[in-house]
Amino acid sequence: MNLLRTSLIAACVIAAPIAMAQNTGKLKVGLMLPYTGTYASLGTAIENGFRLYVTEQGGKIGGREIEYVKVDDESDPSKATDNVNKLVKRDHVDVLVGSVHSGVAMAMAKVAKDTNTLLIVPNAGADAVTGSMCAPNIFRSSFTNWQPAFAMGEVAAKKGAKRAVTITHKYAAGDESVHGFREGFEKGGGQVIKDLSVPFPSVEFQALLTEIAALKPDVVYTFFAGGAAVKFVKDYAAAGLKKSIPLYGAGFLTDGTLDAQGVDAADLLTTLHYADSLNTPRDNAFRLAYAKTYKLQPDVYAVQGYDAAQILSIGTNAVKGDLNKKAEFAAAVEKTKIDSPRGPFMLSRSHNPVQDIYLRQVVGKENKMLNVASKALADPARGCKM
Amino acid sequence: MDVATFLIQCLNALQYGLLLFLVASGLTLIFGIMGVINLAHGSFYMIGAYMAYALTPIVTSTFGGGFFATLLFGLVLAVLLGYFLEWAFFSFLYEREHLQQVLMTYGLILVFEECRSLLLGDTVHGVAPPDMLAGTIALGQMMTYPVYRLFISVVCLLLALGMYMVLTRTRIGMMIRAGSTNREMVQSLGIDIKFLYRIVFAAGVAIAVFAGMIAAPVSSVYPGMGNSVLIICFVVVVIGGIGSVRGALLAALLIGVVDTFGKVLLPQASGVLVYVLMALILLWKPDGLFKAG
Numbered sequence: 001m002n003l004l005r006t007s008l009i010a011a012c013v014i015a016a017p018i019a020m021a022q023n024t025g026k027l028k029v030g031l032m033l034p035y036t037g038t039y040a041s042l043g044t045a046i047e048n049g050f051r052l053y054v055t056e057q058g059g060k061i062g063g064r065e066i067e068y069v070k071v072d073d074e075s076d077p078s079k080a081t082d083n084v085n086k087l088v089k090r091d092h093v094d095v096l097v098g099s100v101h102s103g104v105a106m107a108m109a110k111v112a113k114d115t116n117t118l119l120i121v122p123n124a125g126a127d128a129v130t131g132s133m134c135a136p137n138i139f140r141s142s143f144t145n146w147q148p149a150f151a152m153g154e155v156a157a158k159k160g161a162k163r164a165v166t167i168t169h170k171y172a173a174g175d176e177s178v179h180g181f182r183e184g185f186e187k188g189g190g191q192v193i194k195d196l197s198v199p200f201p202s203v204e205f206q207a208l209l210t211e212i213a214a215l216k217p218d219v220v221y222t223f224f225a226g227g228a229a230v231k232f233v234k235d236y237a238a239a240g241l242k243k244s245i246p247l248y249g250a251g252f253l254t255d256g257t258l259d260a261q262g263v264d265a266a267d268l269l270t271t272l273h274y275a276d277s278l279n280t281p282r283d284n285a286f287r288l289a290y291a292k293t294y295k296l297q298p299d300v301y302a303v304q305g306y307d308a309a310q311i312l313s314i315g316t317n318a319v320k321g322d323l324n325k326k327a328e329f330a331a332a333v334e335k336t337k338i339d340s341p342r343g344p345f346m347l348s349r350s351h352n353p354v355q356d357i358y359l360r361q362v363v364g365k366e367n368k369m370l371n372v373a374s375k376a377l378a379d380p381a382r383g384c385k386m
Numbered sequence: 387m388d389v390a391t392f393l394i395q396c397l398n399a400l401q402y403g404l405l406l407f408l409v410a411s412g413l414t415l416i417f418g419i420m421g422v423i424n425l426a427h428g429s430f431y432m433i434g435a436y437m438a439y440a441l442t443p444i445v446t447s448t449f450g451g452g453f454f455a456t457l458l459f460g461l462v463l464a465v466l467l468g469y470f471l472e473w474a475f476f477s478f479l480y481e482r483e484h485l486q487q488v489l490m491t492y493g494l495i496l497v498f499e500e501c502r503s504l505l506l507g508d509t510v511h512g513v514a515p516p517d518m519l520a521g522t523i524a525l526g527q528m529m530t531y532p533v534y535r536l537f538i539s540v541v542c543l544l545l546a547l548g549m550y551m552v553l554t555r556t557r558i559g560m561m562i563r564a565g566s567t568n569r570e571m572v573q574s575l576g577i578d579i580k581f582l583y584r585i586v587f588a589a590g591v592a593i594a595v596f597a598g599m600i601a602a603p604v605s606s607v608y609p610g611m612g613n614s615v616l617i618i619c620f621v622v623v624v625i626g627g628i629g630s631v632r633g634a635l636l637a638a639l640l641i642g643v644v645d646t647f648g649k650v651l652l653p654q655a656s657g658v659l660v661y662v663l664m665a666l667i668l669l670w671k672p673d674g675l676f677k678a679g
């Protein structure tokens with residue numbers, strides 16, 4: 001018994017300085033991103049962007065060195081709660097960064113809310129993360145599914161389209177995107193005559209393309225990403241619809257997929273909070289630094305990772321490295337303009353970017369910026385009580 | 387739905403059904419006839435698609451000949467891969483429990499995915515169809531139909547016919563079927579069943595790889611593509627009746643019809659309709675449509 005007591009005391013003595021040193025020791029960043037599976041390249045881009053900003057700050061944020069703890073979330077919502085609990089309870093990370101998949105991000109938001117851990121979402125667009133799930137310790141550096149879609153709805157209506165058909169995968173992100181489009185389009189006087197969907201992750205579109213041809217709408221709006229985006233764009237062109245019915249999409253349709261889509265993507269119009277040819281000094285500097293460091297061209301995901309690190313930096317600097325001061329962290333982030341490569345933006349009351357949504361057109365292998373489709377567009381943050 | 391649209395949808399259903407058969411045919415051989423649960427089937431399919439993407443430029447520059455030469459080259463590689471895998475792993479599994487087969491083939495999925503990621507990265511790729519099949523046919527006033535999809539359908543029919551003939555009308559086919567029923571007996575009749583199964587397994591892998599290569603231009607090439615076809619492949623084999631090529635073809639066509647018209651007429655339920663179909667058929671015929679043997 002004595003032995004046990006002694007060792008316990010010894011353990012406390014050893015542990016005490018570590019606990020006290022938390023505000024000055026290394027800042028533990030838990031990166032929970034997809035490193036395998038369909039979204040692996042997105043996870044890598046986000047981490048690259050994040051690390052680039054940290055490196056630019058000399059490897060330190062708020063005076064504390066950064067230590068990364070990485071978890072592959074496999075874009076699997078069923079493993080998400082376990083994964084995030086490991087980061088919070090086993091690794092005692094100071095801040096969580098993740099993820100790409102909306103279902104995983106929702107699980108992270110839940111745990112972050114319950115354990116009052118800082119969370120920065122660098123991609124997942126689920127409206128609820130900064131809607132009904134919103135919390136003072138949850139931030140997002142990307143977008144809501146609603147944002148680009150709403151802007152595209154307005155664009156389509158302004159172009160004089162009256163009847164639209166939407167098509168997407170049957171899952172939350174697709175549904176939210178389609179709702180956003182409908183809201184923007186119907187506000188401008190158009191009408192969505194039919195919502196088509198395929199079960200996720202099926203990519204057999206032929207039956208629905210035939211239905212689109214039979215419905216003859218003025219415009220088709222779509223939300224697909226990755227492999228499905230490639231296949232849909234190619235099938236749409238092969239079915240001969242591209243020349244008669246314009247295809248509009250949320251920007252993910254043509255982001256990181258243009259090589260694979262080839263000529264079938266030419267001239268497509270999409271909306272997003274980033275584009276390949278913004279040509280601002282800020283963006284040019286970012287793109288050059290990224291290309292030099294990683295021998296890769298950055299994409300929107302890299303920007304979101306970069307800005308996630310900026311948000312962390314702004315907050316951590318304001319509290320001088322003491323991340324227990326959550327309220328002051330949030331207050332600092334809320335009132336600071338974030339100098340993003342996409343263009344400066346502020347976070348809304350619900351901690352989602354209030355940002356310009358660009359209308360882009362595919363020219364060659366680039367998503368060329370045409371104009372700002374919607375200036376400083378804020379998500380309505382439905383259900384957020386904060 | 388007017389008549390023209392209905393006919394086009396029928397064509398879609400037929401075409402999708404044949405594509406499904408193509409994708410599932412390798413599994414018919416390995417799972418259906420040899421009785422090995424092969425979760426890595428989707429990985430073989432993925433390997434095929436990635437071969438079509440990565441080998442086409444290499445083959446074209448060294449041998450010339452484009453897509454079809456690549457197809458041939460890929461088939462040779464696939465047979466070698468299948469032969470090696472059978473020798474190194476699967477030959478130990480015939481007498482073991484199904485669970486061990488599941489574990490090992492699941493392990494193979496992870497290994498293949500990681501290799502793919504290391505060798506070729508995680509981005510999405512497209513493969514252009516060969517020039518002479520790149521055209522389209524007009525269909526109604528608005529739609530066109532890619533010639534390549536029709537080409538796939540023809541390839542599927544030929545493959546189905548070929549497999550059916552070999553398995554039911556040749557001596558080799560007889561030995562294979564006999565081997566799946568009773569290995570020891572076949573062996574005692576003086577047939578080298580080990581070697582025979584190695585060949586059949588290699589053929590199964592080759593067909594899966596072939597399917598991936600043929601389907602690459604229409605499906606595009608992306609990480610995890612194998613896993614998305616795996617389940618539907620098992621559904622095809624199970625509905626069709628384990629070990630029956632005829633059954634697999636019929637099942638694939640049935641699924642094509644249900645899926646196509648399900649998406650149009652019952653969009654809310656389209657995700658589950660195929661599985662409802664499977665449940666109903668298994669209730670009616672617990673061994674699938676055509677039980678071999």
